[in-house]
Amino acid sequence: MLGSFFERLSKVLRKRWFVANRMLLTFALLGLLIFVFIILPLAKMIFASDPSVLLDTLLDPEVNGAIILSLYSALIATIVGFVLGIPLAYFLARVDFPGKRLVEGLIDVPIVVPHTAAGIALLFVFGRQFVLGKALSFLGIEVLDSRFGIVIAMLFVSIPFLIDSAKTGFLKVDVRLEKVARTLGASPWQAFFKVSLPLAWRSIMAGNIMMWARGISEFGAVIILAYHPMIAPTLVLDRFEAYGLSYSRPIAAILIILCLIIFITMRTIAYRGEKT
Amino acid sequence: MIAVKNLSVELGSFRLRDISLKVETGEYFIILGPTGAGKTVLLESIAGLYPIKDGQIWLRGNEVTGIEPEKRNISIVYQDHVLFPHLSVADNIGFGLRMRKYSRQKIKETINEFADLLGIVSLLDRNPGTLSGGERQKVALARALSVQPKLLLLDEPLSALDPETREWVRMEMRRIHDRLKVTTIHVTHDFEEAIALGDHIAVVGDGKLQQVGTVEQIFRHPNSEFVARFTIARNILTGQVITNRKGDSIFRTEGVDLVVATELRGNWHASIRPEDILLSTEPLQSSARNSFYGTITDIVDKGSTVYLTVNLPPDFICLVTRRSFEDMGLKGGSNVYITFKASAVHLF
Numbered sequence: 001m002l003g004s005f006f007e008r009l010s011k012v013l014r015k016r017w018f019v020a021n022r023m024l025l026t027f028a029l030l031g032l033l034i035f036v037f038i039i040l041p042l043a044k045m046i047f048a049s050d051p052s053v054l055l056d057t058l059l060d061p062e063v064n065g066a067i068i069l070s071l072y073s074a075l076i077a078t079i080v081g082f083v084l085g086i087p088l089a090y091f092l093a094r095v096d097f098p099g100k101r102l103v104e105g106l107i108d109v110p111i112v113v114p115h116t117a118a119g120i121a122l123l124f125v126f127g128r129q130f131v132l133g134k135a136l137s138f139l140g141i142e143v144l145d146s147r148f149g150i151v152i153a154m155l156f157v158s159i160p161f162l163i164d165s166a167k168t169g170f171l172k173v174d175v176r177l178e179k180v181a182r183t184l185g186a187s188p189w190q191a192f193f194k195v196s197l198p199l200a201w202r203s204i205m206a207g208n209i210m211m212w213a214r215g216i217s218e219f220g221a222v223i224i225l226a227y228h229p230m231i232a233p234t235l236v237l238d239r240f241e242a243y244g245l246s247y248s249r250p251i252a253a254i255l256i257i258l259c260l261i262i263f264i265t266m267r268t269i270a271y272r273g274e275k276t
Numbered sequence: 277m278i279a280v281k282n283l284s285v286e287l288g289s290f291r292l293r294d295i296s297l298k299v300e301t302g303e304y305f306i307i308l309g310p311t312g313a314g315k316t317v318l319l320e321s322i323a324g325l326y327p328i329k330d331g332q333i334w335l336r337g338n339e340v341t342g343i344e345p346e347k348r349n350i351s352i353v354y355q356d357h358v359l360f361p362h363l364s365v366a367d368n369i370g371f372g373l374r375m376r377k378y379s380r381q382k383i384k385e386t387i388n389e390f391a392d393l394l395g396i397v398s399l400l401d402r403n404p405g406t407l408s409g410g411e412r413q414k415v416a417l418a419r420a421l422s423v424q425p426k427l428l429l430l431d432e433p434l435s436a437l438d439p440e441t442r443e444w445v446r447m448e449m450r451r452i453h454d455r456l457k458v459t460t461i462h463v464t465h466d467f468e469e470a471i472a473l474g475d476h477i478a479v480v481g482d483g484k485l486q487q488v489g490t491v492e493q494i495f496r497h498p499n500s501e502f503v504a505r506f507t508i509a510r511n512i513l514t515g516q517v518i519t520n521r522k523g524d525s526i527f528r529t530e531g532v533d534l535v536v537a538t539e540l541r542g543n544w545h546a547s548i549r550p551e552d553i554l555l556s557t558e559p560l561q562s563s564a565r566n567s568f569y570g571t572i573t574d575i576v577d578k579g580s581t582v583y584l585t586v587n588l589p590p591d592f593i594c595l596v597t598r599r600s601f602e603d604m605g606l607k608g609g610s611n612v613y614i615t616f617k618a619s620a621v622h623l624f
Contacts, residue, residue: 174358177358179323179325180352180360182324183346183352183425184346184351184375184423185349185372185423186375199360199361
């Protein structure tokens with residue numbers, strides 16, 4: 001019985017299509033492993049939760065307040081990032097200057113530093129004992145333990161995603177399209193808004209989504225600047241430490257479900273009609 | 277009149293020095309030069325898209341050297357006809373009109389007028405990505421012409437097209453120029469294109485202007501080795517295609533009638549590649565329709581090959597291998613027969 005199984009197996013392994021596609025099959029197998037690794041915890045979290053518990057948790061004002069705060073703060077960070085980051089991305093895509101590589105490298109630094117370290121670094125600039133923090137405090141803007149602080153932390157760690165994506169988008173726009181637009185009577189501003197920006201729009205939207213997502217998932221830098229008011233990830237940790245796993249899990253599950261819904265929707269909207 | 281005075285441009289290690297050109301209003305002016313001679317940069321400099329190092333550009337009596345490209349009213353068409361991929365054909369053509377804030381009605385009329393002129397009315401709703409090379413070229417031309425430019429710059433507009441498309445687009449361009457009389461500077465590396473379209477030709481190379489003149493002047497009297505390299509080893513004739521009594525197509529030029537394979541009629545240029553011409557000391561019995569008797573007047577030794585000029589008249593340049601040249605015992609003053617097929621005569 002076992003012998004015939006091995007015989008059949010070795011027959012399959014000698015088949016031409018198998019031999020021809022050995023490499024791709026191996027890769028597919030390895031890929032499956034990592035895919036399951038990603039999916040399993042997420043799926044388990046979602047399907048092991050009792051829907052009624054999830055609903056109760058969602059109705060808890062502290063929970064939905066934290067979730068809304070997370071979404072809202074990340075959105076504000078993304079809007080600020082858009083207004084300031086897109087011009088920089090365009091500049092980097094079009095202008096060569098000495099030290100450009102260094103500048104590009106530095107912009108990506110927030111991605112690679114540990115986020116708690118990033119939070120400490122931000123504290124050094126926005127803390128009340130430092131100039132910028134003092135100035136803002138004088139204007140009545142508190143950074144520490146405020147929504148402003150949350151946005152600052154999210155902006156810092158997520159802006160590189162938008163800049164990089166937008167820059168790639170602008171690089172893909174043929175400079176001669178802008179030149180043609182200029183000869184047809186467009187000012188540099190018009191050429192940017194009528195040609196470059198619409199043509200890079202997909203990359204910019206992808207960058208916006210990435211940035212927003214990164215903002216929602218940010219935790220390390222935020223708790224250093226603002227433990228309160230609590231964003232959703234902070235609340236998960238807070239409940240976990242105070243009451244244990246069973247109290248933090250429903251919130252975590254809701255967060256995952258919400259993020260999935262949001263990002264699938266946004267990607268669908270952003271990539272609608274795109275030919276691959 | 278368009279005048280470029282002592283223009284100098286730098287691009288990396290390469291430079292264009294001291295370029296001066298005069299193009300009369302309504303003229304079709306050709307800039308001929310090898311790939312990489314900086315022709316695109318020259319055009320972009322004239323349009324104000326590339327910073328110039330030195331020199332002046334005058335457009336109908338006004339200096340435009342320091343003026344932004346959008347205020348010059350100079351249109352440009354690039355080699356691969358970069359159309360705005362996010363706009364329909366109609367919106368591509370109307371782009372410059374919208375920038376000029378024309379009324380909706382006027383924009384629509386102008387788009388239709390130029391689409392009609394170029395025969396692309398049926399394409400107006402299409403997306404540029406779905407067009408063929410020839411169609412894209414026409415849309416790019418319509419877009420450039422719709423703003424009624426004082427000067428039209430064409431950067432190798434035909435080189436991205438396949439040979440057959442190139443032929444009819446070239447005829448179209450000639451027709452449209454004759455109709456609209458837009459002053460045009462057309463850059464190319466193709467000598468035939470230059471002859472077929474140009475009123476005057478400027479040859480650029482090695483970073484500077486080599487020669488400016490009429491087609492005849494450049495072709496008959498190249499002033500340098502560089503210009504000669506473009507024109508030598510080509511048999512180019514000007515003449516008329518007619519039908520003879522037997523119903524054959526005949527290209528009639530300077531005393532000889534060549535049998536040609538074409539449906540075209542009227543005034544054309546003809547070219548015959550030197551390597552397509554057979555040389556013999558006796559008349560050849562063959563299927564080739566053109567056979568003439570002439571005298572060798574010039575011999576240019578190129579090593580393994582030899583260029584011979586055979587005078588009928590007119591002069592024909594023929595290419596033979598050194599081996600055949602020696603075997604046949606040819607020398608200056610020898611009488612020979614030249615033979616070539618009707619299909620070896622290319623009309624343009």
